[in-house]
Amino acid sequence: MATLRCMQFDHAKERFDDEKLPTVTSDEQVKVECSVAALYNFARTTNEALKGPLLHRERHIAYLKKGLVDLPEGFTVLDASRPWLIYWAVHALELLDVRLEDDEAAKVIDFLRHCQNPSGGFGGGPGQYSHLAPTYAAVNALVIIGTKEAYQIINRDTLQDYLWSMRTAEGAFLMHEGGEIDIRGVYCAVSVARLTNICTEQLFENTPHWIMRCQSYEGGFSGTPGMEAHGGYTFCGLAALTLLHAHHLCHTPTLLKWAINRQMRFEGGFQGRTNKLVDGCYSFWQGGLFPVIHSILTQESNAESLSNERWMFQQEALQEYLLLCCQHPRGGLIDKPGKPPDFYHTCYTLSGMSVAQHFTTKDIHKKYIVGKPANELTLSHPFYNVGVEAAVAATEYFCSLPVPQVIAKHLAKMEKEKESSGQS
Ligand SMILES: CC(C)=CCC/C(C)=C/CC/C(C)=C/COP(=O)(O)OP(=O)(O)O
Numbered sequence: 491m492a493t494l495r496c497m498q499f500d501h502a503k504e505r506f507d508d509e510k511l512p513t514v515t516s517d518e519q520v521k522v523e524c525s526v527a528a529l530y531n532f533a534r535t536t537n538e539a540l541k542g543p544l545l546h547r548e549r550h551i552a553y554l555k556k557g558l559v560d561l562p563e564g565f566t567v568l569d570a571s572r573p574w575l576i577y578w579a580v581h582a583l584e585l586l587d588v589r590l591e592d593d594e595a596a597k598v599i600d601f602l603r604h605c606q607n608p609s610g611g612f613g614g615g616p617g618q619y620s621h622l623a624p625t626y627a628a629v630n631a632l633v634i635i636g637t638k639e640a641y642q643i644i645n646r647d648t649l650q651d652y653l654w655s656m657r658t659a660e661g662a663f664l665m666h667e668g669g670e671i672d673i674r675g676v677y678c679a680v681s682v683a684r685l686t687n688i689c690t691e692q693l694f695e696n697t698p699h700w701i702m703r704c705q706s707y708e709g710g711f712s713g714t715p716g717m718e719a720h721g722g723y724t725f726c727g728l729a730a731l732t733l734l735h736a737h738h739l740c741h742t743p744t745l746l747k748w749a750i751n752r753q754m755r756f757e758g759g760f761q762g763r764t765n766k767l768v769d770g771c772y773s774f775w776q777g778g779l780f781p782v783i784h785s786i787l788t789q790e791s792n793a794e795s796l797s798n799e800r801w802m803f804q805q806e807a808l809q810e811y812l813l814l815c816c817q818h819p820r821g822g823l824i825d826k827p828g829k830p831p832d833f834y835h836t837c838y839t840l841s842g843m844s845v846a847q848h849f850t851t852k853d854i855h856k857k858y859i860v861g862k863p864a865n866e867l868t869l870s871h872p873f874y875n876v877g878v879e880a881a882v883a884a885t886e887y888f889c890s891l892p893v894p895q896v897i898a899k900h901l902a903k904m905e906k907e908k909e910s911s912g913q914s
């Protein structure tokens with residue numbers, strides 16, 4: 491694969507050299523291809539060429555564990571994203587098949603308890619206003635920890651009330667009180683509602699139609715209607731639609747064409763949007779679309795033409811990019827060569843690697859592990875991005891509890907909105 495890539499690289503370079511007017515974008519692309527080519531060439535000359543690339547599991551575990559205990563100084567800007575840092579770390583560890591020790595789990599649970607607000611939802615830290623993004627991160631982290639104590643932190647009544655207060659008349663969601671409305675808010679709301687079994691029909695009335703206004707002419711989804719398609723937003727839109735059982739609304743052929751074309755033909759990793767650079771985190775935001783697309787197509791009439799063996803992207807090329815170009819020598823994974831490691835990229839590169847390693851449907855599980863068999867990661871749930879076992883256990887637990895009663899004040903508000911828009 492690496493040999494082939496080197497030939498392709500010469501080709502690509504000629505292609506760019508021939509262009510009369512290089513642009514900032516084409517110059518940046520050539521630079522990235524050069525740095526990636528150097529790493530692929532280097533790998534051919536080392537032991538890794540014979541034995542295959544190695545996932546530096548222990549280094550990544552040490553990097554994550556250390557950061558979970560004491561937050562490095564440079565992370566202070568992320569003080570409003572503490573539940574995110576926790577989720578990224580515990581999910582990355584889960585993919586590496588590491589469970590938190592009891593005392594580590596107890597600290598995390600206690601910290602997240604202090605991030606939850608009496609009026610519902612979780613803030614970015616203790617005493618901070620609730621926000622849908624850290625709410626999603628906190629719920630996912632607690633689900634991954636997976637003990638009764640962790641589950642019971644989540645106040646499902648106030649969480650449902652909070653989701654109602656973020657809902658707009660059109661069925662979209664604000665990220666926080668007075669904040670922006672976008673497709674991330676919709677996904678975070680749908681994901682936590684489904685996982686904790688607080689979903690009701692009214693809470694997400696018209697939400698699928700709002701999501702569909704974000705599918706762009708290119709096929710991917712944008713953050714808000716009419717904007718540019720991007721992998722992060724596309725994952726949010728598709729996962730939310732599927733969790734709401736409304737995937738039939740999606741125009742899947744254009745989405746598939748768009749998603750397939752985001753895998754970079756030289757680097758092997760994904761870009762987030764047309765004409766932009768490869769980035770390790772899109773291994774999940776884009777790579778994670780394929781299992782969802784596969785499950786949608788399986789339910790359609792021409793399902794027999796679907797592969798029973800592989801996702802519709804080059805699974806080995808993605809793993810090579812991640813193993814050879816995205817592992818930081820001191821632990822942690824990165825966006826692209828030359829970038830520093832962080833928890834976000836460590837989480838989403840590993841999440842994407844897990845998707846690329848495992849082809850799983852209801853009845854089939856095939857593995858495509860590039861490099862050593864010990865590189866294998868655990869399976870992640872395609873809609874929530876927590877371990878499959880953790881998602882199943884949480885669903886079982888929360889589905890044994892009653893769905894909280896819809897709060898009358900929200901229903902009255904909804905009726906009033908309908909009246910004023912002439913819908914009823
Ligand atoms: C659940 C949740 C909160 C999901 C987040 C989804 C996500 C990653 C959205 C990405 C948003 C975006 C337009 C990034 C562009 O960044 P850029 O211009 O720096 O990068 P690019 O050049 O690669 O597009």
Ligand SMILES: [Zn+2]
Pocket residue numbers: 769770771772825835
């Ligand atoms: Zn990134």
